[in-house]
Amino acid sequence: MLSIYVLVEALLFILPAYLANIAPVFFHKIFSGYNFPIDFGRNFFDGKRIFGDGKTWNGLILGTMIGGLVGYLEGNVNIGLVLGFGALFGDLVKSFFKRRIGKVRGASWFPFDQIDFILGAFLFYYLFFRQFVLTHFFILLILTPILHLATNWLGFKLKLKKEPW
Numbered sequence: 001m002l003s004i005y006v007l008v009e010a011l012l013f014i015l016p017a018y019l020a021n022i023a024p025v026f027f028h029k030i031f032s033g034y035n036f037p038i039d040f041g042r043n044f045f046d047g048k049r050i051f052g053d054g055k056t057w058n059g060l061i062l063g064t065m066i067g068g069l070v071g072y073l074e075g076n077v078n079i080g081l082v083l084g085f086g087a088l089f090g091d092l093v094k095s096f097f098k099r100r101i102g103k104v105r106g107a108s109w110f111p112f113d114q115i116d117f118i119l120g121a122f123l124f125y126y127l128f129f130r131q132f133v134l135t136h137f138f139i140l141l142i143l144t145p146i147l148h149l150a151t152n153w154l155g156f157k158l159k160l161k162k163e164p165w
């Protein structure tokens with residue numbers, strides 16, 4: 001049965017990935033002059049950027065470390081590191097395909113922008129720990145885009161963001 005308990009359990013499980021995914025945004029705001037693109041500014045065979053300026057080494061490393069920190073606070077550093085790195089890996093793979101279909105950095109690509117890091121986090125968690133909880137996966141797949149849109153709307157209302165989405 002779907003209870004509030006399962007919901008909280010799923011959110012606590014994925015928390016390192018959530019925060020790993022958010023961390024690069026703040027880093028970018030604070031250290032905007034020191035961003036090193038993962039693709040080193042290079043293009044793919046189609047003449048478009050491999051990943052784009054939105055995917056940096058700083059974001060990848062910092063996000064993974066934040067994942068580890070959240071994991072540490074929750075009682076397991078390794079799980080946090082794996083979920084954090086997996087989240088940013090998923091985000092990176094998403095951007096690769098986003099560039100291939102011609103969407104520029106920052107353009108919206110629903111629902112992949114919202115769930116990329118969930119897919120990456122669950123994949124890496126499975127690869128490292130050989131565990132996959134289907135209920136958590138489905139709950140988070142549905143809940144995450146809703147939370148995403150709600151927080152963006154809040155950010156807009158608080159004048160932190162220009163668009164309400």
Ligand code: CTP
Nearest residue numbers: 024025028054055056059060095104105106107
């Ligand atoms: N970011 C980063 N490094 C990463 C991931 C994210 O520096 N590995 C920072 C970038 O400043 C990015 C911001 O976090 O602009 C928001 O991330 P995201 O929405 O995933 O990137 P977009 O800029 O929207 O780029 P894309 O179109 O490739 O998704």
Ligand code: MG
Nearest residue numbers: 106107108113
């Ligand atoms: Mg984006």
